[in-house]
Amino acid sequence: MSSSHIEPLTLSGHPDHMGDSLSKLRKYVTEVSNIAGLESQAMHRLRLAVDEIAANIIMYGYAGTESPGVINVLTTVVDGQLTLVLEDTGVPYDPRQRDLPDNFDDPLETREIGGLGVFLAFENVDKFDYQRVGNCNRNIFVMNCP
Amino acid sequence: MAFDASLEMVNTIAKVTLVGELDASVAGLFKEKIEEAAQQHAQRLVLIMPNLEYMSSAGLRVLVFAKQKMGPQVGIYVVGAQPQIVEPIKQTGFHYSVTMMDEYDAAVIEAL
Numbered sequence: 001m002s003s004s005h006i007e008p009l010t011l012s013g014h015p016d017h018m019g020d021s022l023s024k025l026r027k028y029v030t031e032v033s034n035i036a037g038l039e040s041q042a043m044h045r046l047r048l049a050v051d052e053i054a055a056n057i058i059m060y061g062y063a064g065t066e067s068p069g070v071i072n073v074l075t076t077v078v079d080g081q082l083t084l085v086l087e088d089t090g091v092p093y094d095p096r097q098r099d100l101p102d103n104f105d106d107p108l109e110t111r112e113i114g115g116l117g118v119f120l121a122f123e124n125v126d127k128f129d130y131q132r133v134g135n136c137n138r139n140i141f142v143m144n145c146p
Numbered sequence: 147m148a149f150d151a152s153l154e155m156v157n158t159i160a161k162v163t164l165v166g167e168l169d170a171s172v173a174g175l176f177k178e179k180i181e182e183a184a185q186q187h188a189q190r191l192v193l194i195m196p197n198l199e200y201m202s203s204a205g206l207r208v209l210v211f212a213k214q215k216m217g218p219q220v221g222i223y224v225v226g227a228q229p230q231i232v233e234p235i236k237q238t239g240f241h242y243s244v245t246m247m248d249e250y251d252a253a254v255i256e257a258l
Contacts (some may be wrong), residue, residue: 026167026200032182053204055170104239108213108222116238117203123237146190 006032009073011054013088018055025054025073029084032053032075033092034114036082036145045124046084046143051137053086053095060096061090061137077145086139094130147199153179159255160188164205166197173204182211189220192255196226206240213243223249 009028011021026047032044052072062068072087100114100119122128127142149166160183169177179249183191191212212222224235235241245254 011206019169022169023167026169041233044233047201048230049199051169052199052255055202055204059170086198105191105242106239108210109218109244110239113207116189116206118245120203120234124160124234141233 003079004035005053006075007078008075011071012068013058013071013090014068015058015063018058021058021071022051022054025071026051026076028073032077032082032084033143036077038082038143039146041071042143046082046141049124049128049141050084052121053141056093056117057086057088057090057096057137057139061088061093065090077095080145082143082145084141084143086137086141088137090137090139091137092132094132095139096128096130108126135136149175151176153182154184155186158187158189159192160186160190161192161194163194164201167200168198168200168205169200170204173208174220176205176208177211179221179239180208180215184212184215188216188255190223190255191216191220192223192225192250194225194250195203195231198227198231201231202235202246203234206234206238209230221245221255223247223255 011024029047029050033046044049057071069089074085076083095118098115098118125141126144129140131138147166149168149172152163154161162179224244225247
């Protein structure tokens with residue numbers, strides 16, 4: 001079994017810090033993608049997927065809570081798979097339960113805007129999973145390395 | 147790279163230049179430029195994107211807003227978008243409603 005140790009990252013989940021948190025997260029995803037040897041297109045896809053779910057955590061998971069918590073980012077690269085986990089303690093939310101848009105042929109002016117981010121997250125990783133562990137949401141992104 | 151959006155009106159053509167990383171935290175600035183263009187009765191919306199390095203669904207939602215705010219008759223042109231921007235546009239079917247161009251094509255955009 002081959003594996004790489006990658007330092008975790010902790011981000012603020014406070015909506016006032018969203019720009020800084022998302023920027024740091026995208027930089028982190030770029031770095032771990034390079035460690036894992038992902039090609040440029042795969043790196044961009046993972047970055048988009050992770051950013052979309054993190055933005056939802058900040059805007060919906062922590063919004064309205066008295067003291068928004070943090071987002072912990074954990075990454076492993078084992079046996080040719082990069083696994084990145086976003087952990088938060090916001091309201092329980094399983095993105096897999098969300099209705100996704102399917103009206104892709106419709107003109108823009110009639111399009112529903114809900115669900116686009118979750119759709120893109122699912123579409124751009126090799127595997128997406130969700131776990132609820134204690135008071136923690138775990139959004140799990142898996143990419144196959146070349 | 148920090149995000150920026152700037153609007154230039156040329157007759158009835160609104161040119162919005164997007165630079166940097168467009169995520170949920172800054173999409174409001176892009177939306178403001180669309181509102182300004184709509185107030186000036188733009189008949190075409192040209193999005194200059196060669197220096198846009200990242201765009202999340204927040205940017206796509208602004209495109210929907212643009213069509214709803216400016217009207218379905220207003221053409222939207224996406225110019226010079228990098229591959230990582232083009233892919234989500236295509237994945238969500240937005241390319242059916244906007245015109246994708248590698249470079250600004252005056253003959254197409256400025257035609258009556």
